[in-house]
Amino acid sequence: MPNLTDHQRPVPNPWNIGFGIVALAAALLTLLVWIPFDIKGGVIEANVLGKLEPGDAFFPALLAGALVVLSLIQVISAVIDRTVPDPDAASGKLTTDNLLFLCLFYAIVLIGLTVMYWLGPLTTEALKAVGLIELGYRQLLDTPPYKYIGYIVGGFGMTLGLITWAEGVTRPRAILTVVIVISVSILIFDILLNNVLLPPNADF
């Protein structure tokens, strides 16, 4: 028997086991909590003629049941399967770095979207408070520059923020690109298309 170091010894892949356990937990939660509490109809119901018919929960319960079985198979097969771990493998796992990236990405996007949503209403309220305008954001939804202000500032901040993060520096070409993209978006979605609204105007 050759001597194997810890890195060369075949072991079950913890990510495969973890995936199975998470899937099993989600399937059981769906079957035992989500479906019973969030679907008013039953799995099988009697209709007015007394004939048994599938209820609203029939298909979701069938899917969740199948998921329980498959997740169990996944857990068992992952425990049985043994492979030599590859510490350098980039895929097949979620690292702390990946999660950190995801959080940062969402943070930049959410900040951009928050600015996009609130800047227009806050600006109009501020201008109204100092007596420069008389109408609120709702009444000015179709009036430039109010209808563009949130989209331009929020969209610009979000997009330029992501580019700067990816490139490590804010270059003039990035600023120019974002300005062009936002201008083209306004041209398409606001000027050429009459029956749609730019974000966030449909929410007010």
Next chain:
Amino acid sequence: MDLVLDYIVRGVLEVFYTADGNLDLLPMMMVFIGLVLGIVVGATPGLNGPFAMALSLPVLISYFGVSDEALLPILGFLIGIMKGATVGGAVPAILFNTPGTPDAFLTTLDGYPMTQRGQGIKALKIAHFSSASGDTFSDIVLFLTAPVLAVMIERVLDLPEKSALIILSLSFMAAVAGNSPIKGLIVGLFGMLLALIGTTLSGDGPRMTFGIVALGNGLPLTSAVLGVLVIGEVFMGIEQSARDRMAGIAALIKPAEGDNSFGWKDIREIFPRVCTSALIGTMIGALPGIGTTLAATLGYDTARRLSKHPEKFGTGVPEGVAATEAANSSVSGANLIPVLSLGIPGNFAAVFLILAVESVGDFTLGPSVFRFTEIKEIPDYGTLINKDLVVAFALFTLMALGNLFNWTLGGWFLRSLGIMVRIPKTLMLPCVLLITLTAVYAQDGGFVAIWVVLIFGGIGYILRRLDISILPFVIGFILSPKLEELIRGGYSASGGDPLFLLKSPLALLFIVLAITIITVSTRRAGKKKV
């Protein structure tokens, strides 16, 4: 035969004339614009056909609306993108060794060495000829087989068989896409479950909404699919770009001059490889979920085995470029065979065609499309006709137009796009994110669509990171309502027999096949790891 011809002629005329009989060149123009955009997108690193189709669909729906008249221009544009992107993908692979898709990686094996020898333009001409040939062959097979298959399916398959066939398709996709069939099946079923959020069947109101009123109309389908496909890829691309920057990775480009002529001698040399690869790609494309990568791999491998000088493959031989491009392009037409005959999408491009059909007009995909019902003129009423069949033949006409544009103008346009590969991903992807968010907001009219896109983008990112194919998830999400309808109908029709799926011999065969495919492919995947 006269009836068939009558339907074909009406389908062709549907593309060129309005219902009032006026000449209408809009659908044809949309195919052309879509093709041009598709080639540009295919030639741009970080973008691909389904990506552009995903972005275009909400814009097209916002512009054209959802009436019957809007269907052909929208489908024409999407078909143009699909065809253009397939051929355009060769540009970055050949000129700059930057494949945008896994199958384009095989194009780099011989395409990039040709560029290094100064024969990049010749490699692009070979790629265009092979790609257009493969695509045309595949479309002809589609035109001939889809109606026949659909008629057979309609005669043979009832509710249990159709349910079992969807289960078989999902199992097949889980088995061939990604490394673990069981994981693929699990995410496919989760996709199905998520698709039920906010759906309503009875008077009991919407289901599985977590009490969130905004979900009462269901999850916006396009936003969810866009999230997994586009935003998930944007997450991956930006993360990779940031890591590459930190690692100091940069592409090097060395210009060179060489023989770039492409004539009959070259065509004679590559033609046998083009034919073999087109056949392989078409056969693979007809099976749901396998996709272009396997077709390109098999096409390249077969060409190498059949070649008189297999040892030269990988050093810049035209046959290598031809085999790969013909194989991956011939998948796209054949992939519409399961779409048109069954309503089951075989790849991402087909997903967006189905989304378009489901969102616009009252055209229905599936076996009933190809019912050649008698055409009757009724005075003071109109014409009794299977309108879906006319639209199907109009769709074929649009595809034929796409091929015509591709053959005549595609090659020239393709060769002029070397500049596109210089656009960095770091600039492109954040802009794609902003356009996607704007497009889904415009289509669905609210921030709910943006939240759905971002949440499903996170799902897409995590699945990619875990090395699980997103295809079963997306297909499961799309097919869920159809499978529910079929299973509920089959269960009720059987009088409440819980084993109704196993009572029909054909349905039983499909279920056994599904289990066999998953078992065999799981064992194979296990052996590969060891």
